[in-house]
Amino acid sequence: MLVTDAWEPQVNGVVRTLANTMRELKAMGCEIEVVSPSDGYKTVPLITYSEIRLALGARADVEDRFLAFAPDAVHIATEGTLGWDARAICLKHKFPFTTSYHTQFPEYVTARFNWIPLWAGYRYMHAFHDKSGRVMVATPTMQEQLQLQGFHNTAIWSRGVDVELFHPSKRGIDGGVYKDLKRPILAYVGRVSVEKNIEAFLELDLPGTKVVVGDGPAREELMRKYPDAVFPGSKFGEELARYYADADLFVFPSFTDTFGLVILEAAATGTPVAGFVAPGPKDILPGTGAGVVDTDLKKACLEALKLSREDARKLAEQYSWRACAEEFRRNLEPLPKPEKKRFWKKLADFRKRALERRRRAREARLALKAQKKN
Template sequence: MRILLVTDAWEPQVNGVVRTLSRTVDECRAMGHEVEVIHPGLGFKTIPLPTYPDIKLALGARDDLEARFRAFEPEAIHISTEGTLGHVARRICLSWKLPFTTSYHTQFPEYVHARFPFIPLAAGYAFMRRFHNAGNGIMVATETMRQGLVKRGFNNLVPWSRGVDTDQFRPDLRGIDGGVYKDLPKPVFAYVGRVAVEKNIEAFLKLDLPGSKVVVGPGPQLEELKRKYRNVHFTGGKSGEELARHFADADVFVFPSFTDTFGLVILEAMACGTPVAAFIAPGPRDIIPGSKAGVVSNDLKQACLQALELSREDARAFAEQNSWRACTEQFVANLKPQPRPERKRFWKRLRRLRRNKG
């Protein structure tokens, strides 16, 4: 198929949404699909997203998007994010009566409420419900998330799980040259991800744990937490093999978030053989129980200490069951392509109208 993907989150941003989308696009192309990605880096005028300056919002993009739609003539359209590009693409699809799917990557209402407590959750969910229910299917990563969204009035929810690159994230990176934490007291409890208020990192940093606590990643809350927790080792952002080594050399990966819809870093830690400790929250509660690769509990300290006793071999074995190819096959199966006769007539008519206007 010719698949059009519209996203406000794309490289060089570094987060779970971008990793999921870029890997899905790679796998789609490897499967023989033609994929066009519309993202903020295509020359649009942009402004930084408030509180997230590394995320750019495209402005005045309607004419450009319409031209890209016409040039590509997609068979299936997926709108991945609820930003400015996502809203323009949604309006085009509704105006032109084109079927499209969306995906629910982040708990946007909770993120907004964490930064701006005066904005109620109900307002955020009304915004999200209006955006997503206009499409022909909403892809969600976990059953917990699906159930929660159903209760809030979302329709046409379908599963789209996540994968992990077991070649990049692997156990044999552990301990190279003494390991990246060789100078820190053991055991090492590490958080890897964006350093932002909605990630609930302080719930981890406040714990009385043996050994060392490490935070790996950039983000708007980094400098604040550095000043507040002098006994914690902050590494800043890492990528590639260096990132994988920070997973592999940890003794436990700690995931304190309540707002993530999946938590791709959970699988990346497991692929490196590192067991995971997390709260009972969407994402961890769907991935970890029964995996032998981690512990979920309302008591995060207890989960951390219990995770120390788990087998690193079991963690790796569980991660190996989650491939990006299987994830992408599920994504493609969820798409809603326009029926072929209607599609041919539609784009032919649009080309004719464009020539007449010219």
Template sequence: MRIVLATDAWEPQVNGVVRTLTRTIAECQAMGHEMEVIHPGQFKTIPCPTYPEIRLALGAEEEIRERLRAFEPEAVHIATEGPIGIATRRICVEWKLPFTTSYHTKFPEYVSARFPIPVQVGYAYMKWFHKPSGRLMVATPTLRDELESHGFKNVSPWTRGVDTELFNPALEPIYAELGGADWPRPFWLNVGRVAVEKNIEAFLKLDLPGTKIVVGDGPARADLEAAYPDAKFLGARFGEELARCFRDADVFVFPSWTDTFGLVILEAMATGTPVAAYPAHGPIDIIPGSNAGVIDDDLQKACMACLDLDRATVRAYAERFSWRACAEEFVQNLKPYPEAEKTRFWRRLRRLARTRRRAA
């Protein structure tokens, strides 16, 4: 198929949404599908308030129209609810073009953590945004159940994967190279965006032996570094260096309540590092019964229990998740035009565009 994927989250952003999309696109292309990605790097952008690393593409609707006309997609997927997602949604509704959407971030909770906006307002917006979608893809059964309780319809599973070649237990230690030769063990690691919605302070407040390590960058980093001088903030790390950070940790600590999955959980497990987390979306679907981590309302208790887990068992559990399965489920969830209608639709649209150009 020819598939359009519209997203406000894209490189150089480094997060689970971008990794999911880039890996899904690569797997879809390997399966023979032709992908057209509409992303902020193709347009003029402004920095997102309170988070300048995220760029917002405003006024891109006409360019998106032209891209859709030129590509003539057989399926459209809108991955995010930002300006590009809104513009693409508006076009699809106007043209009566079927499309699907996905729910990557607990957007209402995310916004409420940063601005004085009630969570209920955020959910009203999200319901409005996803209502015309032929299928709303979510990563976990728990998130599906919660969204359905809020009145969302057509919710379908879309699993996640992990690169078990990059993230593996055979990697060399790294923290001694980064100045940690004298850091006491155990090493407690958190990886991700250093921002208020990630609840990293809950991790930093824990009374734990050893050394707390934070890998990542974001708007809350300076304040947290100042408040917790004993923690080691190593900034953003990528590729094999990031994988080695996971491998050299004794426990990966995931304190977020707003993530919908948490790819870093699988990345840690793939290196053999067990995961301690709250019983939130993502961890509650991945960890129970896995012997690869522990969830508990008492995060300190979960952390200490992880020290007793077998790293080989942790790695074996991560090997059950693949990006090919993720991409196959994504394609199955798409709502392409029926073959007989497809050609007529784009022919009509081309005629309408020519008529409008002549009139102009």
């Protein structure tokens, strides 16, 4: 069972990672139940990230689904309301579960609200993840960073990329998507928000044209502040692949991402990458010839423009969603078969008694209501 507050139709790296991993697991013969905000629950938008909807009052239904599905393993992907519901249910029934760390949440919150100290964010994350059998993280850098913050239950779960969709053959079709812009094209793809540090890229004095592909709360302000940059909005599928492929350089200025799936998508189309020495770029790029990381982003950009597009493609070909799914599966902590049989027998009895109590309570309420009418 996968429980996640981030799921389709949302479009972001977390959703792409989870959806591709679940697809590969199904191909490997796994049966999967996904619990997400799109399952008919009442929802409210997450503050500062309205694309993510938080489910309210879902715990009873999630518990029913948990008991009905009887999973071998439970993975809680996000720290939202559904995540907390699932965590509480697993702890209640003493069922082991795993979690994953997709966003540097404490850094994200501090970037958005500088009056909230970093330690407060990490206290929240400890409260959520410390009971997890394993906290899956995307890179060795993130694993080390969390260990320094006192997390002792981390495991690596890397990422993959669709090397057929994101392919060098998409470059230059009908003159390319940037045919009227001055070269070189330096592109960013992703959510346009303050924690992505896009302004560090836009304020650089670099040759050519800067392009920011995507949408988000900071887009309008950045468009006003940097009129020479191009903001074509969000792109998807084949069109997105062309925006990657037709760029001469992909720039990844974020410090708050844990991996940066867009790095692999850009590289798969043959576009070299420049980034800061930060989680993601410094784990993926050094020594590959596919990109440059540096504390000076301008220097990284100028050096990366000299790199071979063939080397960028070679890097991406080393990552597959099947390998990602296999690593995810190894990290799960399913119950041993004898223990599992006893567990679900006990829970089936618990469920039967709980349903009977609810039925009787409902009948009592109806009877009281009828009595009052009379």
